[in-house]
Amino acid sequence: MRIMEVMNPDLRQAVARAHQKLDTQTEGYLAQHGLKVSCRQGCFACCFAWVVVGLAEAAYLREQLEAHQPQVLVRLEAEGPKRLTRIAQQKHRPDFPTRYFLEANPCPLLTPEGACSVHPQRPLACRGVLTNLSARYCAPGAVPELRGKERAAYQSQLKPWHGPEHYLKAPWQYSERLAQKLWATEKQVRGFTVVGELVSLIYLLGQPNFQKALENGLAAVRQALTKRGLLGGRYGFWLG
Secondary structure, eight states: OOGGGTSOHHHHHHHHHHHHHHHHHHHHHHHHHTOOOOOOTTOOGGGGSOOEEEHHHHHHHHHHHHHHOHHHHHHHHHHHHHHHHHHHHHTTOTTHHHHHHHTTOOOTTBOTTSOBTTGGGOOHHHHTOOBSSOGGGGSTTTTTTOOHHHHHHHHHHOOTTBOSTTBBHHHHHHHHHHHHHHHHHHHHHHSOOEEEEHHHHHHHHTOHHHHHHHHHOHHHHHHHHHHTTOBSSTTSBEEO
């Protein structure tokens, strides 16, 4: 059973509305403050990060991949089990996201040219990561490695609208609030939501056992995730 056959139409619309709202809020904020982002195609250091999404956004992306980009889905299917294993083993490590980012593991949704293959449908967590400073600061480990004059030059560019580091604060805050609202909407529609790492959650949605658990409700999903060792920990999956 393909995810595009089972995704709730109300949740599909809710995801699309959340994406549009974030884009509108961000555009307004940038225009108000006279800011121009330096993010562009081929600049993809942020795509090394550990991205967390809710079930509805993961289903929305899987639907897109099944319908239009099966070749990308093949890469994702190969990567998914590896990330699930890592979550089960390292979900309690407080430095896990930082360590992962420094490894510079590319997202399987990236094209060979360094573009997001699902850019129009990319999740809120990705849409909220923007900077108006040089893209070289986004590379894993680049900022901590700055010393002397280079570090002073970097720090002199930071303004009240930056944070953490050189990223624009407001778009990230907008994305977090909208993600939480989307999770709440899914809970109202479905009765619960699942929040977890992007690639592994998209992968799970293609597994018959997990699809069956979703059909059977919260208790079955909790059991399925517990069996895989994914629930709990600072960076494990959680149910809402």
